[in-house]
Amino acid sequence: MKAVVIHRYGQVGDVVDVTDIPTPSPGPDEVLVKVRAAGVNPIDHLIVKGFMGAGEPPWPVVIGSEAAGVVVATGTAVTRFAVGDEVFARLDPRKGGAFAEFVGVHDSLVATKPASLSFEGAASLPLVGLTAWQALTEQATVGEGSRVLIHGGAGGVGSVAVQIAKSLGAEVIATASTDSVELVRGLGADRVIDYRTEQFDELVSDVDVVLDTVGGQAQKRSFRVLKPGGTLVSIVPIAEADARKAEWKVEARSFFMHPDGAQLTHLADLVRDGRLRPLLQNVFPLDAAADALTSVERGGARGKTVISVSS
Structure with a gap:
């Protein structure tokens, strides 16, 4: 072959x-x-x-x-x-x-x-879907009424996470570049912040969960928008995680997804229901x-x- x-x-x-x-x-x-x-x-x-x-x-x-x-x-x-x-x-x-x-x-x-x-x-x-699902349901607990910020809403993980978070009943805020704002809005985001022209931490507060797919300064600034007891979940390492958790009184976790056929079946059901593409x-x-x-x-x-x- x-x-x-x-x-x-x-x-x-x-x-x-x-x-x-x-x-x-x-x-x-x-x-x-x-x-x-x-x-x-x-x-x-x-x-x-x-x-x-x-x-x-x-x-x-x-x-x-x-x-x-x-x-x-x-x-x-x-x-x-x-x-x-x-x-x-x-x-x-x-x-x-x-x-x-x-x-x-x-x-x-x-x-x-x-x-x-x-x-x-x-x-x-599979990889982006499982990453998004596990971030929102295993690393954090997103449900009806949760307020979620997703960085990189037009990327592989981010675009799926926007849709999954909406399917779980969350209010979804996402960041994206100027040319991707309408695309991410079309995926179901309630609010899309153009990171090239706007500072998300000046516009958003009291967030239950941040899903960080980009790292760097966006990750660092994300601690400011979490409510006390909120959770930052990242797919890249979190710098000075313990110190930042203590300072902001939040949870912070980085992780890498694990394969799971049963969870893929659930994602397939979301596709069939028209809630995920x-x-x-x-x-x-x-x-x-x-x-x-x-x-x-x-x-x-x-x-x-x-x-x-x-x-």
């Missing part, structure tokens, strides 16, 4: 290669998926550079950790899925393998793809995987970048 691999760590343009490797066989608890599309994330170029691994892995490493496709074989212990099912999944990040024509995935990480979603749309959802920016062919990784590395995207693997 054709796959995107690295044989050593390094810069994307130097080490990423598209080549033929053996097609995997599913383990007892796995489904073998013919990949139709795979999502591209910042963590992928970090893996390429060796920032996410411990020691030297067995080479070659197949990149990619979220995929959508069709089940073509099942392991002996699999009962929830059958050949022909259209599915999507966030893979075990220790194994990867999504940037390939076939991938084996543990059945606990898999969910049925909503019929209304293209394979590209489904492949864009993924935001796609770019679709690259498999042979241009290095270009896709470079595009994501540059940042500033509105929505997700996806690789179209097969038809």
Whole structure:
């Protein structure tokens, strides 16, 4: 099968290669998926550079950790899925393998793809969807009447978080660049602050939860807008977290999402109900995987970048 691999760590343009490797066989608890599309994330170029691994892995490493496709074989212990099912999944990040024509995935990480979603749309959802869901429901408790500020409302995580927060009954405030204000408003945000021309901490206060997807000064200033007892949840490390928690009398947590097929099923239900739609920016062919990784590395995207693997 054709796959995107690295044989050593390094810069994307130097080490990423598209080549033929053996097609995997599913383990007892796995489904073998013919990949139709795979999502591209910042963590992928970090893996390429060796920032996410411990020691030297067995080479070659197949990149990619979220995929959508069709089940073509099942392991002996699999009962929830059958050949022909259209599915999507966030893979075990220790194994990867999504940037390939076939991938084996543990059945606990898999969910049925909503019929209304293209394979590209489904492949864009697992990492950002799970990150947003876990931030708002596990790291914080967002519900009816919560007041939530989401930084980077047009980004991969932020665009999904705006919609999930609204589905949970929250009042949603989001930050975005000038050219993304209307887009984020269209996702359901009650108020969108143009961070290029406005200072969110001069306009917002008494927030229950801040979801920080950008870090830096935005993260630091976010403590000012939280009400006492509120929660800052960040997907990047929080500088001087303990001191800031004590100073502002709030909670502050950074985290990295965990794969979960049951939560993906819940996200699929939100898609079916019309309360969640993924935001796609770019679709690259498999042979241009290095270009896709470079595009994501540059940042500033509105929505997700996806690789179209097969038809």
